[in-house]
Amino acid sequence: MKTKFLISIFLFAISNLAFAQxxxxxxxxxxxxxxxxxxxxxxxxxxxxxxxxxxxxxxxxxxxxxxxxxxxxxxxxxxPGLIDTHVHMGQKRLPNSPEASREEFKKWIYSGVTSVRDMGGDARLLARENQFIREKKIPGPEIYFCATVGSSDMIAKDLRISRITRGIGSDKAGYVIEAKEDLDISESVSMALDSKVTGLKFYAGVNAKLVKALSDEAHKRGLKSWAHFTVFPDRPIEIVRAGVDVVSHVWGAFWQDQDVDPSKRIPFTHTDFKGARSAIFPDDMSLLNTDSQELQLLFEEMKKRNVIWDLTYVVSNPKTQEIYRKYALAASEAGITFSTGTDYFNDTSQSFPSVFTQIERLVEDGILSTRDAIVSATLNGAKVIGIEKTHGTIEKGxxxxxxxxxxxxxxxxxxxxxxxxxxxxxxxxxxxxxx
Ligand SMILES: [Zn+2]
The missing domain is CATH 2.30.40.10 (Urease, subunit C, domain 1)
Incomplete structure (x- = not known):
């Protein structure tokens, strides 16, 4: 007993010494x-x-x-180090080319991005890269990632799911959770934890009741609950009430509006891109109204629950961008907290990663002051990931x-x-x- 104790003290001393040096x-x-x-x-x-x-x-x-x-x-x-709260390295780039991915990791770290949140990738590969980065074999930011929760239809057909579970299949991957009625909540969260994820991501086709059950269990076990703003068939406010910590993308907020045809609220997958588009954008965009009572109720609920909006604000279509701007302005006026996720691959022709454009555009478009934009990209990003006790500000400790x-x-x-x-x-x- 005593020897064992001395050995552990000795090992502790060695590991500390190595780190300090x-x-x-x-x-x-x-x-x-x-x-x-x-x-x-x-x-x-x-x-x-x-x-x-x-x-x-x-x-x-x-x-x-x-x-x-x-x-x-x-x-x-x-x-403080910058945080991109919405990246997709683990979905395509990393499974297809670790070399190209490592170029991106390098660009992030040399550009001041010290943490990223990957939103639906292969947890095995992300954990491996994270370990290489920690051991200083390759330069890069801290990588946090999630388990993907989706409908049976999405798990079976979405090409992204087959890509991120290559070699084992979705039923063996603890970081993919099929949202079915008889789901073993506790076992699912245990498997997600074993995959080293930081949170669950509700992707598509999960009803609010299940979002709540999984979120409650996730919180109990120290995981975060992250969701698309709309996880069809339910509406944004129901997803917020289910207890998620963070919602992603501007477009999800469209579906809060009572004028938008509810029959169009379908679980979307990227097996059908047209379907995905019509699920994201209502047929008649002119019906969207940022002054609606419904949207204000949603914002009130978010504020009450400290839910952060990971906007992924910048898009390439100018018309869509203008609508996004209206929603982001309305949310900003309502006092909603934002983080600066990009949902983009970094443009390899650019010397800075896409989170820079994200931060700059929020300022240029009058949505955030420079100060608030920096807080969104630092402290709010840390809150999204749940690391604000140790990250996000420059403070002793x-x-x-x-x-x-x-x-x-x-x-x-x-x-x-x-x-x-x-x-x-x-x-x-x-x-x-x-x-
Ligand atoms: Zn995304």
Missing amino acids: SSGSHALIGVDVFQGESDELQNMTILIEDGWIKDIFPTGSKALNDTVNKINLTGYYVI KIGNLVVLKKNPVENIMNLREIEFTMKAGEIYHRKSFK
Whole structure:
């Protein structure tokens, strides 16, 4: 017994030592720090040890240890690491080409994106890549991912499901849950947990009663509940009342409107793209009315329950974008909390990932102030994933995930692109080394 205890102390000491050596300690001296709601702190020193923010204090007010790596950043600006709350690496790109995926991971981390939430991918591959990233075999952000919950029809026919369960089939994949009446709720959530997911994603064709039963169990076991804003056949407000933490996409809100034909609320799958489109966009878009009483009730319910809207705001069609803008503005006026998911693959011709366009457009279109846009992409993203106790702000005791900028992004949101370096868990990635 005693020997066992001593061995475990010894192993603990070794593992801590290894971690400390690889990460080291850094003092970022003379920086202005973005704090979210309140004004930024000026001329601060941030002390990072073993990957964590050990202290933050006015520069010069405390002595620094000789062994600390001192980085003079006078005139620079620090924000928390950016978070894209809606990516799809695990659905197609990763199963088809790990090499191309790793290029994207690299682009994220060198662009200040320290965490991403993957929304319906192959959990086996995502867990593997995450492990490579953690072991520093490849550069990349922290990857959080989900179990996909869908109707029997979706599980059987959707091409994405067969792709993400290659080699084992959907019935053997703990990260795919078929929404059937006799579902063993506790067993399903256990299997999802075994697949290392952070949340359940309600995709299509799950009724609100089942969404509630699974969400309750997920919450009990420390998982998040994420959903499309509309999970047909039920309406957005019913999905919100079922206890989900986050809803995705602007289009889902359309189906709250009482004027939209309810017979069109069908569980959609991408086996039929036309069907999917008509399920997303009502036939008569002119019926959509952002002043409707129904929509205001939905927003009230979201606010009451602190439900975050992962907008995935930017789309390529200008007409659709204009409708999205109206909904996002109405939600912003109602005080809804947003996160900055993209639902995009990164355009490989661009040197910055698509979350930058997402943040910039929300500001350009008058939906968010620069300050709120940065909070959406940092603290709100952390809340979406459920890691806000350790992520999302620059505070003592939180993880050393941050972005050092040459210019102030509160003055101009385009300054988010003026990156000097990204830090993830105390590890530095210089933008100028990005190739
Ligand atoms: Zn998506």
